[in-house]
Amino acid sequence: MSNLSTSDDILACARSLIVAGGYNGFSYADIADVVGIRKASIHHHFPSKVDLVRTLVARYREEAQAGMANLELQISNPLEQLRFYVGYWEACIADASAPFCVCALLASQLPVLPEEVGLEVRAHFRSLSKWLTSVLERGARQGQLRLTSTPRAEAEAFMATVHGAMLTARAYGDPKIFAVVTGPLLERLAPGTIPDLK
Amino acid sequence: MSNLSTSDDILACARSLIVAGGYNGFSYADIADVVGIRKASIHHHFPSKVDLVRTLVARYREEAQAGMANLELQISNPLEQLRFYVGYWEACIADASAPFCVCALLASQLPVLPEEVGLEVRAHFRSLSKWLTSVLERGARQGQLRLTSTPRAEAEAFMATVHGAMLTARAYGDPKIFAVVTGPLLERLAPGTIPDLK
DNA sequence: GACAGCCATCCTACCAGAAGGTAGGCATTA
DNA sequence: TAATGCCTACCTTCTGGTAGGATGGCTGTC
Numbered sequence: 144m145s146n147l148s149t150s151d152d153i154l155a156c157a158r159s160l161i162v163a164g165g166y167n168g169f170s171y172a173d174i175a176d177v178v179g180i181r182k183a184s185i186h187h188h189f190p191s192k193v194d195l196v197r198t199l200v201a202r203y204r205e206e207a208q209a210g211m212a213n214l215e216l217q218i219s220n221p222l223e224q225l226r227f228y229v230g231y232w233e234a235c236i237a238d239a240s241a242p243f244c245v246c247a248l249l250a251s252q253l254p255v256l257p258e259e260v261g262l263e264v265r266a267h268f269r270s271l272s273k274w275l276t277s278v279l280e281r282g283a284r285q286g287q288l289r290l291t292s293t294p295r296a297e298a299e300a301f302m303a304t305v306h307g308a309m310l311t312a313r314a315y316g317d318p319k320i321f322a323v324v325t326g327p328l329l330e331r332l333a334p335g336t337i338p339d340l341k
Numbered sequence: 342m343s344n345l346s347t348s349d350d351i352l353a354c355a356r357s358l359i360v361a362g363g364y365n366g367f368s369y370a371d372i373a374d375v376v377g378i379r380k381a382s383i384h385h386h387f388p389s390k391v392d393l394v395r396t397l398v399a400r401y402r403e404e405a406q407a408g409m410a411n412l413e414l415q416i417s418n419p420l421e422q423l424r425f426y427v428g429y430w431e432a433c434i435a436d437a438s439a440p441f442c443v444c445a446l447l448a449s450q451l452p453v454l455p456e457e458v459g460l461e462v463r464a465h466f467r468s469l470s471k472w473l474t475s476v477l478e479r480g481a482r483q484g485q486l487r488l489t490s491t492p493r494a495e496a497e498a499f500m501a502t503v504h505g506a507m508l509t510a511r512a513y514g515d516p517k518i519f520a521v522v523t524g525p526l527l528e529r530l531a532p533g534t535i536p537d538l539k
Numbered sequence: 540g541a542c543a544g545c546c547a548t549c550c551t552a553c554c555a556g557a558a559g560g561t562a563g564g565c566a567t568t569a
Numbered sequence: 570t571a572a573t574g575c576c577t578a579c580c581t582t583c584t585g586g587t588a589g590g591a592t593g594g595c596t597g598t599c
Contacts, residue, residue: 182559192559251511254511299506307503310505315463368585
């Protein structure tokens with residue numbers, strides 16, 4: 144991998160392996176092969192697999208939080224914030240750099256996840272939902288977004304559709320379908336268009 | 342398990358284990374424990390794990406096809422067909438009998454799935470999408486559904502949202518959120534409600 | 540009806556390799 | 570000198586899978 148810190152390499156590698164196949168879809172040996180290190184050396188950085196994945200998800204959450212905070216600073220328009228969020232994932236899927244949200248993938252395996260990891264994953268869903276709710280609520284208040292139900296319900300639906308679109312893109316092996324699904328999702332929230340017009 | 346054929350018991354058990362944790366989330370030993378049989382006996386019915394899971398997904402697909410065909414016979418109203426489909430999953434999630442679509446879960450792990458299994462999983466997505474497209478298309482033609490984009494795009498969005506809602510319900514450990522997400526999804530397609538009315 | 544043969548089912552016993560993890564040694568750096 | 574990072578070597582348990590034997594129900598034949 145890169146020539147930054149080895150533990151960062153391990154985390155980055157584990158992340159992409161998890162994105163590909165989930166918690167039970169990779170082993171220390173897989174990481175060792177990619178990073179160019181021995182299995183035992185990974186244990187030096189992360190004593191157990193649970194430690195590794197918990198750290199990885201915690202860091203992922205930090206990045207996500209930082210991303211949302213940055214979005215609040217850089218973009219004031221709620222609709223544009225949503226567009227940026229969706230666009231971020233569209234790009235990740237298109238260039239196959241990270242074609243799935245780590246937490247979304249792990250959430251699908253929650254029943255077999257170690258508890259400590261599960262807690263982090265659930266926390267991500269709550270904070271993402273909270274942020275989306277606040278964006279939608281603000282957009283509605285400012286008359287920039289048109290909601291058809293409560294901000295919370297709309298936020299959950301938004302999040303669910305984005306996650307589902309990731310899954311569909313993977314199932315079809317076609318990045319373009321992600322935009323096909325998420326495009327109308329954004330349009331529907333934007334006033335100015337008249338959905339009833341045929 | 343039940344006292345029907347052993348191979349059916351094995352398939353049923355494997356299905357619920359896959360729904361819980363995916364392809365790598367269970368072993369022959371797990372099934373042996375539940376079914377009350379020895380590991381080696383499972384190999385008699387399904388020589389390899391790939392055989393087992395391929396058969397399982399193929400059967401799941403048959404059931405799904407039969408379900409769609411039956412829906413076409415029993416219910417003529419397209420909106421009611423969609424309601425029934427969503428209600429089916431709502432019930433599965435509520436009673437925890439099958440809180441996730443087997444193919445949706447496996448699709449999330451497509452990169453690490455044996456090819457033969459992956460093919461079946463992708464085929465399910467295609468046929469489900471095809472059916473939803475036809476329902477939406479017919480509904481729009483009959484003036485019973487109001488689409489805001491093409492039937493195909495709307496079908497993909499519908500499917501994605503339902504899959505995402507399954508994931509959300511699992512992440513929150515709360516079956517009710519499934520209806521919170523899918524309810525408005527159906528309402529939006531039904532004419533008669535006026536979304537713009539605050 | 541008796542009996543042989545056959546086949547499906549399930550068993551015990553075993554295997555090789557992969558899993559996550561440990562012990563302890565050897566450099567390099569602070 | 571102490572800690573850090575990485576190594577070799579090893580351990581235990583689990584993994585999917587195989588070999589071969591016991592049982593028991595079904596056939597066809599006499």
